[in-house]
Amino acid sequence: MxxxxxxxxxxxxxxxxxxxxxxxxxxxxxxxxxxxxxxxxxxxxxxxxxxxxxxxxxxxxxxxxxxxxxxxxxxxxxxxASPPASHAMLDILSIPEEVEQLGQAYSYDVLARGDGRPAAEVAERFGLRRSDKVAHLLVLHRADGKPHVLEERVIHVAAVPGVAGEDFAKTPPGDWLLQHSLWSQAEHAISAVGAQAEEAGLLAIAVGEPCLLVERRTWNQDRPVTAVRLLYPGPRHRFVGRFGPYGQI
Structure with missing residues:
Protein backbone atom coordinates (compact mmCIF):
# COMPACT_ATOMS: atom_id res chain seq x y z
CA MET A 1 0.00 0.00 0.00
CA ALA A 81 -11.35 4.04 -2.08
CA SER A 82 -11.66 2.50 -5.53
CA PRO A 83 -14.36 4.00 -7.80
CA PRO A 84 -17.73 2.29 -7.30
CA ALA A 85 -18.57 -0.46 -9.77
CA SER A 86 -22.37 -0.11 -9.73
CA HIS A 87 -24.15 0.99 -12.90
CA ALA A 88 -27.54 2.39 -11.94
CA MET A 89 -29.53 4.80 -14.05
CA LEU A 90 -27.47 7.92 -13.31
CA ASP A 91 -24.10 6.23 -12.90
CA ILE A 92 -21.37 6.18 -15.51
CA LEU A 93 -22.37 3.16 -17.56
CA SER A 94 -20.09 0.38 -18.77
CA ILE A 95 -21.81 -0.74 -21.95
CA PRO A 96 -20.03 -4.14 -22.07
CA GLU A 97 -21.24 -4.84 -18.52
CA GLU A 98 -24.70 -3.59 -19.44
CA VAL A 99 -24.90 -6.09 -22.31
CA GLU A 100 -23.42 -8.94 -20.30
CA GLN A 101 -26.00 -8.36 -17.55
CA LEU A 102 -28.64 -9.02 -20.19
CA GLY A 103 -27.03 -12.43 -20.78
CA GLN A 104 -25.87 -11.46 -24.28
CA ALA A 105 -22.50 -11.41 -26.02
CA TYR A 106 -20.92 -7.98 -26.38
CA SER A 107 -19.03 -6.60 -29.40
CA TYR A 108 -18.33 -3.18 -30.86
CA ASP A 109 -16.87 -1.32 -33.82
CA VAL A 110 -15.27 2.12 -33.98
CA LEU A 111 -17.00 3.41 -37.11
CA ALA A 112 -15.22 6.76 -37.38
CA ARG A 113 -12.63 8.87 -35.62
CA GLY A 114 -11.31 12.39 -36.04
CA ASP A 115 -8.61 14.09 -33.98
CA GLY A 116 -7.99 17.82 -33.71
CA ARG A 117 -10.25 20.83 -33.55
CA PRO A 118 -13.95 20.00 -33.90
CA ALA A 119 -16.01 20.78 -36.97
CA ALA A 120 -18.63 23.50 -36.49
CA GLU A 121 -21.55 21.06 -36.22
CA VAL A 122 -19.68 18.88 -33.70
CA ALA A 123 -18.76 21.94 -31.61
CA GLU A 124 -22.40 23.04 -31.58
CA ARG A 125 -23.71 19.56 -30.74
CA PHE A 126 -21.37 19.10 -27.77
CA GLY A 127 -21.01 22.71 -26.62
CA LEU A 128 -17.31 22.89 -27.53
CA ARG A 129 -15.07 25.81 -28.38
CA ARG A 130 -13.65 25.63 -31.89
CA SER A 131 -10.18 25.93 -30.32
CA ASP A 132 -10.65 22.75 -28.23
CA LYS A 133 -8.57 19.76 -29.29
CA VAL A 134 -10.60 16.57 -29.09
CA ALA A 135 -10.84 13.00 -30.26
CA HIS A 136 -14.24 12.61 -31.94
CA LEU A 137 -15.51 9.01 -32.14
CA LEU A 138 -18.52 7.16 -33.48
CA VAL A 139 -18.94 3.68 -32.00
CA LEU A 140 -21.59 1.02 -32.55
CA HIS A 141 -22.11 -1.38 -29.65
CA ARG A 142 -23.78 -4.75 -30.30
CA ALA A 143 -25.55 -7.36 -28.20
CA ASP A 144 -25.59 -10.87 -29.68
CA GLY A 145 -24.50 -9.30 -32.96
CA LYS A 146 -27.43 -6.85 -33.13
CA PRO A 147 -27.14 -3.05 -32.69
CA HIS A 148 -27.50 -2.17 -29.01
CA VAL A 149 -26.55 1.52 -28.78
CA LEU A 150 -24.89 4.11 -31.01
CA GLU A 151 -22.26 6.20 -29.23
CA GLU A 152 -20.92 9.55 -30.38
CA ARG A 153 -18.21 10.88 -28.08
CA VAL A 154 -15.64 13.66 -27.81
CA ILE A 155 -12.66 13.33 -25.47
CA HIS A 156 -10.69 16.42 -24.49
CA VAL A 157 -7.02 15.82 -25.25
CA ALA A 158 -5.88 18.37 -22.66
CA ALA A 159 -7.59 16.37 -19.89
CA VAL A 160 -6.75 12.89 -21.26
CA PRO A 161 -3.49 13.16 -23.26
CA GLY A 162 -3.19 9.37 -23.55
CA VAL A 163 -6.14 9.30 -25.93
CA ALA A 164 -3.87 10.48 -28.77
CA GLY A 165 -2.07 7.13 -28.88
CA GLU A 166 -5.05 4.88 -28.16
CA ASP A 167 -6.85 3.09 -31.03
CA PHE A 168 -9.60 1.48 -28.90
CA ALA A 169 -9.02 -1.85 -30.60
CA LYS A 170 -9.34 -3.82 -27.36
CA THR A 171 -11.42 -1.58 -25.09
CA PRO A 172 -14.33 0.70 -26.07
CA PRO A 173 -13.88 4.41 -25.31
CA GLY A 174 -16.20 4.60 -22.31
CA ASP A 175 -14.52 1.75 -20.45
CA TRP A 176 -11.07 3.00 -21.46
CA LEU A 177 -11.89 6.38 -19.91
CA LEU A 178 -13.04 4.74 -16.66
CA GLN A 179 -9.58 3.14 -16.47
CA HIS A 180 -7.45 6.08 -17.62
CA SER A 181 -9.12 9.29 -16.44
CA LEU A 182 -10.66 10.85 -13.36
CA TRP A 183 -13.86 12.83 -13.08
CA SER A 184 -15.35 14.83 -10.22
CA GLN A 185 -18.63 16.10 -11.74
CA ALA A 186 -21.09 14.76 -14.28
CA GLU A 187 -24.12 16.20 -16.04
CA HIS A 188 -26.63 13.63 -17.24
CA ALA A 189 -29.81 14.01 -19.31
CA ILE A 190 -32.22 11.55 -20.94
CA SER A 191 -34.66 12.53 -23.68
CA ALA A 192 -36.88 10.91 -26.30
CA VAL A 193 -35.99 11.55 -29.96
CA GLY A 194 -36.78 10.11 -33.36
CA ALA A 195 -34.00 8.31 -35.22
CA GLN A 196 -32.48 10.27 -38.10
CA ALA A 197 -31.73 8.49 -41.38
CA GLU A 198 -28.03 7.72 -40.72
CA GLU A 199 -28.70 6.70 -37.12
CA ALA A 200 -31.61 4.50 -38.15
CA GLY A 201 -29.46 2.72 -40.72
CA LEU A 202 -26.74 1.96 -38.18
CA LEU A 203 -29.21 0.81 -35.52
CA ALA A 204 -31.26 -1.24 -38.02
CA ILE A 205 -34.50 0.56 -37.20
CA ALA A 206 -36.96 2.67 -39.14
CA VAL A 207 -36.37 6.38 -39.69
CA GLY A 208 -38.22 8.30 -36.99
CA GLU A 209 -38.49 5.31 -34.64
CA PRO A 210 -38.49 6.47 -31.00
CA CYS A 211 -35.11 6.34 -29.30
CA LEU A 212 -33.75 7.15 -25.86
CA LEU A 213 -30.94 9.67 -26.03
CA VAL A 214 -28.59 9.68 -23.04
CA GLU A 215 -26.31 12.74 -22.98
CA ARG A 216 -23.51 13.05 -20.47
CA ARG A 217 -20.64 15.45 -19.82
CA THR A 218 -17.95 14.96 -17.20
CA TRP A 219 -15.36 17.27 -15.66
CA ASN A 220 -12.34 16.85 -13.41
CA GLN A 221 -12.58 19.93 -11.20
CA ASP A 222 -13.27 22.68 -13.79
CA ARG A 223 -11.59 20.87 -16.72
CA PRO A 224 -13.91 19.07 -19.18
CA VAL A 225 -13.02 15.41 -19.73
CA THR A 226 -15.56 13.96 -22.17
CA ALA A 227 -19.02 14.44 -23.64
CA VAL A 228 -21.06 11.59 -25.07
CA ARG A 229 -24.39 10.97 -26.77
CA LEU A 230 -25.75 7.42 -26.44
CA LEU A 231 -28.69 6.60 -28.72
CA TYR A 232 -30.72 3.53 -27.70
CA PRO A 233 -33.60 2.13 -29.80
CA GLY A 234 -36.52 3.01 -27.55
CA PRO A 235 -38.66 -0.15 -27.67
CA ARG A 236 -35.68 -2.34 -26.68
CA HIS A 237 -34.54 -0.47 -23.58
CA ARG A 238 -35.54 0.99 -20.29
CA PHE A 239 -33.48 2.53 -17.48
CA VAL A 240 -34.25 1.64 -13.89
CA GLY A 241 -32.94 3.42 -10.80
CA ARG A 242 -33.68 2.36 -7.23
CA PHE A 243 -33.27 5.02 -4.60
CA GLY A 244 -34.11 6.04 -1.07
CA PRO A 245 -34.27 9.34 0.82
CA TYR A 246 -30.45 9.65 0.84
CA GLY A 247 -29.79 8.71 -2.80
CA GLN A 248 -29.52 5.59 -4.90
CA ILE A 249 -29.45 2.17 -3.19
Whole structure:
Protein backbone atom coordinates (compact mmCIF):
# COMPACT_ATOMS: atom_id res chain seq x y z
CA MET A 1 0.00 0.00 0.00
CA UNK A 2 1.45 3.36 -1.04
CA UNK A 3 1.93 5.82 1.80
CA UNK A 4 1.27 9.56 1.75
CA UNK A 5 2.77 12.44 3.71
CA UNK A 6 0.59 14.65 5.93
CA UNK A 7 2.28 17.77 4.54
CA UNK A 8 0.57 17.12 1.19
CA UNK A 9 -2.69 18.25 2.82
CA UNK A 10 -2.85 22.05 2.37
CA UNK A 11 -5.60 24.14 3.93
CA UNK A 12 -7.02 27.08 1.98
CA UNK A 13 -8.21 29.15 4.95
CA UNK A 14 -11.83 29.30 3.75
CA UNK A 15 -14.55 28.14 6.14
CA UNK A 16 -14.48 25.64 9.02
CA UNK A 17 -11.21 23.76 9.48
CA UNK A 18 -12.84 20.33 9.20
CA UNK A 19 -14.24 21.31 5.80
CA UNK A 20 -10.87 22.66 4.67
CA UNK A 21 -9.32 19.29 5.56
CA UNK A 22 -12.13 17.46 3.75
CA UNK A 23 -11.69 19.56 0.59
CA UNK A 24 -7.90 19.28 0.65
CA UNK A 25 -7.97 15.47 0.85
CA UNK A 26 -10.82 15.27 -1.66
CA UNK A 27 -8.81 17.30 -4.17
CA UNK A 28 -5.80 15.01 -3.75
CA UNK A 29 -8.01 11.97 -4.43
CA UNK A 30 -9.94 13.44 -7.37
CA UNK A 31 -6.82 14.83 -9.05
CA UNK A 32 -5.15 11.41 -8.94
CA UNK A 33 -2.34 12.58 -6.65
CA UNK A 34 -3.61 9.95 -4.19
CA UNK A 35 -4.78 7.01 -6.36
CA UNK A 36 -7.03 4.16 -5.10
CA UNK A 37 -5.36 2.05 -2.43
CA UNK A 38 -3.13 4.87 -1.20
CA UNK A 39 -2.80 5.05 2.57
CA UNK A 40 -4.29 8.23 4.09
CA UNK A 41 -2.19 9.73 6.93
CA UNK A 42 -3.52 8.69 10.36
CA UNK A 43 -5.49 11.13 12.46
CA UNK A 44 -2.63 11.88 14.85
CA UNK A 45 -0.29 12.77 11.95
CA UNK A 46 -2.86 15.11 10.41
CA UNK A 47 -3.52 16.69 13.82
CA UNK A 48 0.18 17.43 14.29
CA UNK A 49 0.74 18.71 10.74
CA UNK A 50 -2.37 20.90 10.59
CA UNK A 51 -2.60 22.01 14.19
CA UNK A 52 -6.17 20.71 14.36
CA UNK A 53 -8.01 18.90 17.14
CA UNK A 54 -8.70 15.18 16.96
CA UNK A 55 -12.44 15.86 16.70
CA UNK A 56 -11.91 18.21 13.73
CA UNK A 57 -9.75 15.71 11.80
CA UNK A 58 -12.08 12.85 12.69
CA UNK A 59 -15.10 14.80 11.41
CA UNK A 60 -13.39 15.49 8.07
CA UNK A 61 -12.43 11.81 7.58
CA UNK A 62 -15.90 10.59 8.52
CA UNK A 63 -17.43 12.90 5.89
CA UNK A 64 -14.95 11.70 3.23
CA UNK A 65 -15.88 8.11 4.06
CA UNK A 66 -19.59 8.96 3.68
CA UNK A 67 -18.82 10.43 0.25
CA UNK A 68 -17.14 7.16 -0.74
CA UNK A 69 -13.71 8.71 -1.28
CA UNK A 70 -11.90 6.83 1.51
CA UNK A 71 -12.34 3.53 3.35
CA UNK A 72 -11.65 3.45 7.09
CA UNK A 73 -10.43 0.14 8.54
CA UNK A 74 -9.95 -0.35 12.24
CA UNK A 75 -6.69 -2.33 12.07
CA UNK A 76 -5.14 -1.60 8.69
CA UNK A 77 -5.83 2.14 8.60
CA UNK A 78 -7.55 4.44 6.10
CA UNK A 79 -7.04 4.14 2.34
CA UNK A 80 -8.31 5.90 -0.78
CA ALA A 81 -11.35 4.04 -2.08
CA SER A 82 -11.66 2.50 -5.53
CA PRO A 83 -14.36 4.00 -7.80
CA PRO A 84 -17.73 2.29 -7.30
CA ALA A 85 -18.57 -0.46 -9.77
CA SER A 86 -22.37 -0.11 -9.73
CA HIS A 87 -24.15 0.99 -12.90
CA ALA A 88 -27.54 2.39 -11.94
CA MET A 89 -29.53 4.80 -14.05
CA LEU A 90 -27.47 7.92 -13.31
CA ASP A 91 -24.10 6.23 -12.90
CA ILE A 92 -21.37 6.18 -15.51
CA LEU A 93 -22.37 3.16 -17.56
CA SER A 94 -20.09 0.38 -18.77
CA ILE A 95 -21.81 -0.74 -21.95
CA PRO A 96 -20.03 -4.14 -22.07
CA GLU A 97 -21.24 -4.84 -18.52
CA GLU A 98 -24.70 -3.59 -19.44
CA VAL A 99 -24.90 -6.09 -22.31
CA GLU A 100 -23.42 -8.94 -20.30
CA GLN A 101 -26.00 -8.36 -17.55
CA LEU A 102 -28.64 -9.02 -20.19
CA GLY A 103 -27.03 -12.43 -20.78
CA GLN A 104 -25.87 -11.46 -24.28
CA ALA A 105 -22.50 -11.41 -26.02
CA TYR A 106 -20.92 -7.98 -26.38
CA SER A 107 -19.03 -6.60 -29.40
CA TYR A 108 -18.33 -3.18 -30.86
CA ASP A 109 -16.87 -1.32 -33.82
CA VAL A 110 -15.27 2.12 -33.98
CA LEU A 111 -17.00 3.41 -37.11
CA ALA A 112 -15.22 6.76 -37.38
CA ARG A 113 -12.63 8.87 -35.62
CA GLY A 114 -11.31 12.39 -36.04
CA ASP A 115 -8.61 14.09 -33.98
CA GLY A 116 -7.99 17.82 -33.71
CA ARG A 117 -10.25 20.83 -33.55
CA PRO A 118 -13.95 20.00 -33.90
CA ALA A 119 -16.01 20.78 -36.97
CA ALA A 120 -18.63 23.50 -36.49
CA GLU A 121 -21.55 21.06 -36.22
CA VAL A 122 -19.68 18.88 -33.70
CA ALA A 123 -18.76 21.94 -31.61
CA GLU A 124 -22.40 23.04 -31.58
CA ARG A 125 -23.71 19.56 -30.74
CA PHE A 126 -21.37 19.10 -27.77
CA GLY A 127 -21.01 22.71 -26.62
CA LEU A 128 -17.31 22.89 -27.53
CA ARG A 129 -15.07 25.81 -28.38
CA ARG A 130 -13.65 25.63 -31.89
CA SER A 131 -10.18 25.93 -30.32
CA ASP A 132 -10.65 22.75 -28.23
CA LYS A 133 -8.57 19.76 -29.29
CA VAL A 134 -10.60 16.57 -29.09
CA ALA A 135 -10.84 13.00 -30.26
CA HIS A 136 -14.24 12.61 -31.94
CA LEU A 137 -15.51 9.01 -32.14
CA LEU A 138 -18.52 7.16 -33.48
CA VAL A 139 -18.94 3.68 -32.00
CA LEU A 140 -21.59 1.02 -32.55
CA HIS A 141 -22.11 -1.38 -29.65
CA ARG A 142 -23.78 -4.75 -30.30
CA ALA A 143 -25.55 -7.36 -28.20
CA ASP A 144 -25.59 -10.87 -29.68
CA GLY A 145 -24.50 -9.30 -32.96
CA LYS A 146 -27.43 -6.85 -33.13
CA PRO A 147 -27.14 -3.05 -32.69
CA HIS A 148 -27.50 -2.17 -29.01
CA VAL A 149 -26.55 1.52 -28.78
CA LEU A 150 -24.89 4.11 -31.01
CA GLU A 151 -22.26 6.20 -29.23
CA GLU A 152 -20.92 9.55 -30.38
CA ARG A 153 -18.21 10.88 -28.08
CA VAL A 154 -15.64 13.66 -27.81
CA ILE A 155 -12.66 13.33 -25.47
CA HIS A 156 -10.69 16.42 -24.49
CA VAL A 157 -7.02 15.82 -25.25
CA ALA A 158 -5.88 18.37 -22.66
CA ALA A 159 -7.59 16.37 -19.89
CA VAL A 160 -6.75 12.89 -21.26
CA PRO A 161 -3.49 13.16 -23.26
CA GLY A 162 -3.19 9.37 -23.55
CA VAL A 163 -6.14 9.30 -25.93
CA ALA A 164 -3.87 10.48 -28.77
CA GLY A 165 -2.07 7.13 -28.88
CA GLU A 166 -5.05 4.88 -28.16
CA ASP A 167 -6.85 3.09 -31.03
CA PHE A 168 -9.60 1.48 -28.90
CA ALA A 169 -9.02 -1.85 -30.60
CA LYS A 170 -9.34 -3.82 -27.36
CA THR A 171 -11.42 -1.58 -25.09
CA PRO A 172 -14.33 0.70 -26.07
CA PRO A 173 -13.88 4.41 -25.31
CA GLY A 174 -16.20 4.60 -22.31
CA ASP A 175 -14.52 1.75 -20.45
CA TRP A 176 -11.07 3.00 -21.46
CA LEU A 177 -11.89 6.38 -19.91
CA LEU A 178 -13.04 4.74 -16.66
CA GLN A 179 -9.58 3.14 -16.47
CA HIS A 180 -7.45 6.08 -17.62
CA SER A 181 -9.12 9.29 -16.44
CA LEU A 182 -10.66 10.85 -13.36
CA TRP A 183 -13.86 12.83 -13.08
CA SER A 184 -15.35 14.83 -10.22
CA GLN A 185 -18.63 16.10 -11.74
CA ALA A 186 -21.09 14.76 -14.28
CA GLU A 187 -24.12 16.20 -16.04
CA HIS A 188 -26.63 13.63 -17.24
CA ALA A 189 -29.81 14.01 -19.31
CA ILE A 190 -32.22 11.55 -20.94
CA SER A 191 -34.66 12.53 -23.68
CA ALA A 192 -36.88 10.91 -26.30
CA VAL A 193 -35.99 11.55 -29.96
CA GLY A 194 -36.78 10.11 -33.36
CA ALA A 195 -34.00 8.31 -35.22
CA GLN A 196 -32.48 10.27 -38.10
CA ALA A 197 -31.73 8.49 -41.38
CA GLU A 198 -28.03 7.72 -40.72
CA GLU A 199 -28.70 6.70 -37.12
CA ALA A 200 -31.61 4.50 -38.15
CA GLY A 201 -29.46 2.72 -40.72
CA LEU A 202 -26.74 1.96 -38.18
CA LEU A 203 -29.21 0.81 -35.52
CA ALA A 204 -31.26 -1.24 -38.02
CA ILE A 205 -34.50 0.56 -37.20
CA ALA A 206 -36.96 2.67 -39.14
CA VAL A 207 -36.37 6.38 -39.69
CA GLY A 208 -38.22 8.30 -36.99
CA GLU A 209 -38.49 5.31 -34.64
CA PRO A 210 -38.49 6.47 -31.00
CA CYS A 211 -35.11 6.34 -29.30
CA LEU A 212 -33.75 7.15 -25.86
CA LEU A 213 -30.94 9.67 -26.03
CA VAL A 214 -28.59 9.68 -23.04
CA GLU A 215 -26.31 12.74 -22.98
CA ARG A 216 -23.51 13.05 -20.47
CA ARG A 217 -20.64 15.45 -19.82
CA THR A 218 -17.95 14.96 -17.20
CA TRP A 219 -15.36 17.27 -15.66
CA ASN A 220 -12.34 16.85 -13.41
CA GLN A 221 -12.58 19.93 -11.20
CA ASP A 222 -13.27 22.68 -13.79
CA ARG A 223 -11.59 20.87 -16.72
CA PRO A 224 -13.91 19.07 -19.18
CA VAL A 225 -13.02 15.41 -19.73
CA THR A 226 -15.56 13.96 -22.17
CA ALA A 227 -19.02 14.44 -23.64
CA VAL A 228 -21.06 11.59 -25.07
CA ARG A 229 -24.39 10.97 -26.77
CA LEU A 230 -25.75 7.42 -26.44
CA LEU A 231 -28.69 6.60 -28.72
CA TYR A 232 -30.72 3.53 -27.70
CA PRO A 233 -33.60 2.13 -29.80
CA GLY A 234 -36.52 3.01 -27.55
CA PRO A 235 -38.66 -0.15 -27.67
CA ARG A 236 -35.68 -2.34 -26.68
CA HIS A 237 -34.54 -0.47 -23.58
CA ARG A 238 -35.54 0.99 -20.29
CA PHE A 239 -33.48 2.53 -17.48
CA VAL A 240 -34.25 1.64 -13.89
CA GLY A 241 -32.94 3.42 -10.80
CA ARG A 242 -33.68 2.36 -7.23
CA PHE A 243 -33.27 5.02 -4.60
CA GLY A 244 -34.11 6.04 -1.07
CA PRO A 245 -34.27 9.34 0.82
CA TYR A 246 -30.45 9.65 0.84
CA GLY A 247 -29.79 8.71 -2.80
CA GLN A 248 -29.52 5.59 -4.90
CA ILE A 249 -29.45 2.17 -3.19
Missing amino acids: AETQPDAVKLDGAGPVYDQIRRAIRDLVVSGAWPPGTGVPPEHALMEQLGASRMTVHRALVQLAREGLIVRRRRSGTIV
